[in-house]
Each structure stands twice: as C-alpha cells, then as structure tokens.
Amino acid sequence: MSLRFAEEILLLALDDKSGKLHALPEGSLNLAIAGGLIMELAFSNVIDTDDKSLQVLSREKMGDQLLDDVLAKIPEESPLSIQRALNAVTADIDTWKSRLFDELKERGILQQEEHRFLFVLKERRYPVIDDREEQEVKLRIREVVLDHEAIPDPRDVVVICLMNACDLSSVVFSEHELEQHRARIETIAKMDFVGQALSQAVNKIQQALLEVMAYSGM
Template sequence: MSVTLGEEIMLLSLDDESGAAKDREAAGWAVAGGIVLELALAGRLAVAEGRLEVADRTPTGTGLLDERLGLIDAWAAKKSRAPKVTDWLTKDHGRAVGATIESLRARGLVSEEQRKVLGLFPVRRYPEADGAPERELRERLASVVLRGADPDDRTAGLIALIHAAKLHRLAFPEVPAREVTPRMEKIADGRWAGDEVRTAIRTMQAAMVAVTVLTTVTVIG
C-alpha cells in the first residue's frame, strides 16, 4: 500500500535533515487521527456522530493499520456502547506516533539516529532517508490547495486533518496560513464527497479540533 495518512503527517512533521519533529503535540494528534480516518475510508471502522466502531475485521495488509485496528477492536469490545473518537485519540496518540515512525523506518523512508542533547540526554532523531514520497505528497497538496485541483478522498481527509490541527505551516512552510486557510476549509467541508466519506471526514475533523483545543487549555492552565 502507498504511504498512509498517518505516515504522511509524520513526514511533514519530521525535519528532513535533523530528524526532529516540528509541532510535535499537534502532529501527534493528527497522526492518530489519520490512522483512524484511513481505517474508516478502508471500510474497517464506522465513524459517525463522534463515535467509532469496528465494521470489518479483515486485515488491510498494512501493518501499521492492522495493529491499530486490533487495538481499537479489543478496546471497544470492553465498552457498553460505541466509544468516542476523542477517547481513542487521547489514549493512543503517543503510541501511534511511535508506531508510525517505526513504520516509516521499516519502509526505508527515514533513518534512526541517536544523539545527546547538551552532551548528556540521549534522544532519537529520524532524518529523511528517501525523499521521494514526501516530495510527491507536497506536490499533491500544492496541486489541490494552491492550484485548485479536485482532491481524492484521501487527500481531502489529509487536508481536513492538517487544517483541524492547525498544521498549515508544516504543509506550506513558505505560504502564510491566511492564504491557504479558506481553500483548506472548503475542502474539509467535503460537500463534493459521498455521504459516508463526508461523515467520516467531518467526524474526524471535529474530534481533532476537540482534542487540540483541550490540549491547549491544559497547557495554558
């Protein structure tokens, strides 16, 4: 399978040379949201009215997605009703980032380096190893957002997540957010898409707004 939505967001976040993550907190939420949306678009999850449930347990054939599908299935089975999307994102976003980076490393798209901050504290960084997928991704985003091309379902979902998490700077580092926000908002609205796709995108967008606002309030408080 091609690079997943969560992996695409992670590629946008990771600095190509240093391998450090930019906008790490918001990007982490978006990565977890991207995995859920990818599973919804693949028909494995039903996502509507702020809740999710497993609709099809058939493996997708992509390790990152299938692992998350199994975890969601086991977690949701313990609930008396379909759980909230925001509850899953809150539970999984940290682990989802680690799993997504490992998937990128296994694909050969990033490499792993161990460094020490201030010569004392060991950290891992993930610089770019194969830049082709990210170049294709940025060209696809530019084509849709800057040049007005019609998006496919996955690209529209990706743009909706980026917009909801306020990651405009990661996708378009040289373009002021005010110049891309109206177009991204129109795409995220999803009026061009079918009912199921539109519902999934809107539900995930609402969940992303909710968790990122909650995070901001918690940090400020």
C-alpha cells in the same frame, strides 16, 4: 505500497535536515497520528463514522499488523464517540510512532541517528534519505488547496485535515499563500468527521495550556 496517512503526517512533521520534529502545539501531532490511523481503518472498510460516533464493522485481521493492533485498541462499545476512539488509540501513541518510524526506515525513506544531549541523555533523530514521498504529499496538498476549482480526493481531504489540525500548514505553504488560501484549507478540513473531532480535541488541549499559563502568571 503507498504510505499510510500517519506516515505522511510524520514526514511533513520532520525537519528534513535536522531529522527532528517541528515545534507543534502540545499533543497535536500525537492526535493527528491517532486520527490518521483511525482514518486508515475507515478506508479499509472495517469502521464507519458519522459526525459524532464511530462503529466497528469488522474485527477480522486485515494483513497489516500495525492496523490490526490499532483496531484491537478501539473499545468494543456501540455507539462509540470519535473522541473516545481517539483517546484509546492515543494512549499507545509512543508505540505507534516507533513502529511507523521503523517502517519508514525499512523502506529507505529515513535513517536513524543517536545524538548525545547534555553528555548523558540520547536524542533520536530521523534525517530524510529519500524525500520523494514527502514531496509527493506536499504537491498533492498544494494542487488541491491552490486550485479552488479542484475536487479533493478523499485521501487528500484526510491529509489536509490532519495537517491543519496539528498546525503543519506552514511547512507546505508560504505565509503569503496561507493568507490567501486559509479559508480553502478550513473548508476542506471540515469535510472529514474524524478530522472535526480531532480539531476539537486539539483546541481543548491548547485551551487547557493557556489556562495553566495564565494561572501560573498570576
């Protein structure tokens, strides 16, 4: 069984040695995971999207309990904006992340460790046991981005879009590579409608944080 988009993004977001998530823009990883889950539904042919809206084509069980539960959270209204669908799925993001981590543990990709913090609170970490899946994701992304003649596979378009939206490009590419190929990443990311809505949502969060910081500094 291949990894879901959300699982691939989680692996990219984890520091292999510490088992902690990389420092990312506020809320961006949660939105990327939600976007990945929604795109998984699209690739399962139970939803359809255009540049503004999302339509549920079927609510029948797919045999994937996680995706069935995610689909149940998408509001039953038509037309439904992609932004509203993202918000609905993100509302339960802690549940989705916990279940995704559990499945990665069951597959022997991650292990779970509990660390004491300030002698009282516990911090959960997920060191990588087997990095083959993560390296395969990175290799796919690098091949598509660095070779400007390559035609991206639809699944790679989604992963690149999610990576770009939550600022994970530096995990896959060197600073020099990003300088040379940033435009290529942006072009590929714009191929995905959900990704466009995702990027807009992340930008809104970042803008709101900047406004709060500017107000606090007055």
